[in-house]
Amino acid sequence: MGIWTENESEKLIIENEEAAAAFGSRLASDLKRGSVVALVGDLGTGKTTLTKAIAAGLGIEENVTSPTFTIVHEYHSGRLPLYHFDVYRLSSSEDMEELGYEEYFFGDGVCVIEWADIIMDIIPRGSMLINIEYGSEPNQRIYNISHV
Secondary structure, eight states, X not given: OOTTOTTOXXXXXXXXXXXXXXXXHHHHHHOOTTOEEEEEEOTTSSHHHHHHHHHHHTTOOSOOOOOTTTSEEEEOSSSSOEEEEEOTTOSSGXXXXXXXXHHHHTSSSEEEEETGGXXXXXXXXXXXXEEEEEOSSTTOEEXXXXXX
């Protein structure tokens, strides 16, 4: 499956952080201006870990951290800008209006959104959705990949 094939879904078993890093790097190579990756999963499933891997794959040199209190962090050192959202503290997509989210979502960079289920009604059609679940082993994760 091509990463951006909208009509397919895929389930990947990620055995450890190294496998998550490899997947994130592969995904980053397919991302282009205006790409949106929506991440959904329980606390501790590795949304930020995957975001860091995507950032590394884009060539981002800054230290990528979760923007829980600021909602969005911007990184500009890679081949494309990365806009990293953590919308955990928002109550609904209406709170995104104040941030001018459309400039990010339809702009010149890549958006990765943690806790995207909170704002799913404004995630652009065609965006990649990765639902991350715990696997049967302690470090294992299951990535259910589809498109909005």
